[in-house]
Amino acid sequence: MRVVLTVLGYAFCVAGFVLSGSEPGYFEEFNARELDIDKEKEGLLSFLENHAAAASPSSPNPLMVPLTLIQGAASKAAVCLDGTLPGYHLHRGHGSGENSWLIHLEGGGWCYTRRSCVYRKNTRRGSSNFMEKEIPFTGILSNKAEENPDFFNWNRVKLRYCDGASFSGSGQNEAAQLNFRGQQIWLAAMEDLMSKGMKNANQALLSGCSAGGLASILHCDEFRDLFPGTTKVKCLSDAGLFLDAVDVSGGRTLRNMFGGVVNLQEVEKNLPKTCINHLDPTSCFFPQNLIANVKTPLFILNAAYDSWQLQASLAPRSADPRGHWNDCTLNHALCNSSQIQFLQDFRNQMLDAIRDFSRSSQNGLFLNSCFAHCQSERQDTWFADDSPLIANKGIAESVGDWYFDREDVKAIDCAYPCDNTCHNLVFK
Numbered sequence: 001m002r003v004v005l006t007v008l009g010y011a012f013c014v015a016g017f018v019l020s021g022s023e024p025g026y027f028e029e030f031n032a033r034e035l036d037i038d039k040e041k042e043g044l045l046s047f048l049e050n051h052a053a054a055a056s057p058s059s060p061n062p063l064m065v066p067l068t069l070i071q072g073a074a075s076k077a078a079v080c081l082d083g084t085l086p087g088y089h090l091h092r093g094h095g096s097g098e099n100s101w102l103i104h105l106e107g108g109g110w111c112y113t114r115r116s117c118v119y120r121k122n123t124r125r126g127s128s129n130f131m132e133k134e135i136p137f138t139g140i141l142s143n144k145a146e147e148n149p150d151f152f153n154w155n156r157v158k159l160r161y162c163d164g165a166s167f168s169g170s171g172q173n174e175a176a177q178l179n180f181r182g183q184q185i186w187l188a189a190m191e192d193l194m195s196k197g198m199k200n201a202n203q204a205l206l207s208g209c210s211a212g213g214l215a216s217i218l219h220c221d222e223f224r225d226l227f228p229g230t231t232k233v234k235c236l237s238d239a240g241l242f243l244d245a246v247d248v249s250g251g252r253t254l255r256n257m258f259g260g261v262v263n264l265q266e267v268e269k270n271l272p273k274t275c276i277n278h279l280d281p282t283s284c285f286f287p288q289n290l291i292a293n294v295k296t297p298l299f300i301l302n303a304a305y306d307s308w309q310l311q312a313s314l315a316p317r318s319a320d321p322r323g324h325w326n327d328c329t330l331n332h333a334l335c336n337s338s339q340i341q342f343l344q345d346f347r348n349q350m351l352d353a354i355r356d357f358s359r360s361s362q363n364g365l366f367l368n369s370c371f372a373h374c375q376s377e378r379q380d381t382w383f384a385d386d387s388p389l390i391a392n393k394g395i396a397e398s399v400g401d402w403y404f405d406r407e408d409v410k411a412i413d414c415a416y417p418c419d420n421t422c423h424n425l426v427f428k
């Protein structure tokens with residue numbers, strides 16, 4: 001199955017994409033071709049992670065959940081890039097899920113230079129002034145048993161992302177009026193939710209997509225420590241396995257970007273000491289150097305040929321100025337044999353990255369050979385009649401089996417092009 005995305009237009013370094021046939025307004029700012037603000041490639045990197053799910057034909061009439069701003073957060077210096085209050089969307093659980101909590105961390109790229117953060121603070125990724133007042137809850141956040149069989153009646157929260165450093169920054173830039181307070185936002189949000197009943201949880205799951213998937217790894221053990229030992233606590237990272245990979249020019253585009261994030265936003269002080277003690281701070285922002293040391297049970301959900309990494313890390317315009325990779329990055333069916341081999345090598349790097357992690361019986365894994373990104377938020381990939389499968393088991397069932405200890409889940413797909421259940425993203 002193909003999910004076709006259509007370019008709507010360009011505006012100051014950001015291209016808007018929507019699912020073909022979706023309602024106007026359901027789009028995500030996405031710098032698919034690394035549209036430059038200047039020669040240093042400063043810009044806002046994000047992906048269609050949330051609103052594409054809302055337009056999914058397999059999720060009719062999704063639940064709309066209002067935004068709650070965290071009152072009192074400012075006194076804790078827990079503010080968005082522009083100084084506004086952070087927020088979340090909460091839908092209360094009921095019945096058997098009344099004391100079960102799912103916290104989902106929103107994704108949306110990073111800002112890694114002062115200029116890109118200044119731009120970002122005037123978007124919903126840097127200011128609650130621009131956030132939607134209500135959003136649809138689909139996929140893992142759905143309130144319908146037929147769409148989300150294991151978590152539909154839990155207390156489900158989506159924490160909005162407005163710091164630009166995967167909820168991990170702790171600094172500021174007074175000259176540019178920028179607040180790098182991701183760590184403080186995380187702490188203020190958890191404190192607020194604990195006061196609203198999460199302290200009574202008998203089971204909890206921290207999840208996240210993309211930059212939020214990275215954040216769910218970074219904060220997993222902190223989340224565990226919020227609860228008594230009797231509470232069942234696990235974490236899920238969706239599309240958060242960003243690799244420190246060499247791009248098509250032989251450079252390291254993503255390492256340069258992550259280095260900017262870590263240095264600008266003073267992330268080092270919030271990175272796990274188990275990593276900082278033997279690696280440099282930028283390396284410790286890469287999940288491949290973190291996941292084996294996470295003590296809390298963790299599930300990695302990722303596409304082996306992650307669409308965002310292909311376009312923004314492996315073959316961005318800066319690494320491919322002549323455009324040899326243009327067609328391939330927009331549609332995998334147009335990749336030539338040498339490009340496919342390059343992508344197979346990338347998949348092999350991903351398999352190497354999870355080798356030690358996968359040896360632990362408490363961890364879970366669903367690594368499918370698809371050209372996709374963020375499969376837990378979208379209804380068509382999370383749980384539907386034609387959802388992606390590995391060995392005849394879909395994503396929602398796999399995550400549920402792992403969380404509830406029904407079955408050990410270590411699902412690794414065969415290499416492309418063997419999987420005909422993928423919902424591959426195709427751009428045009």
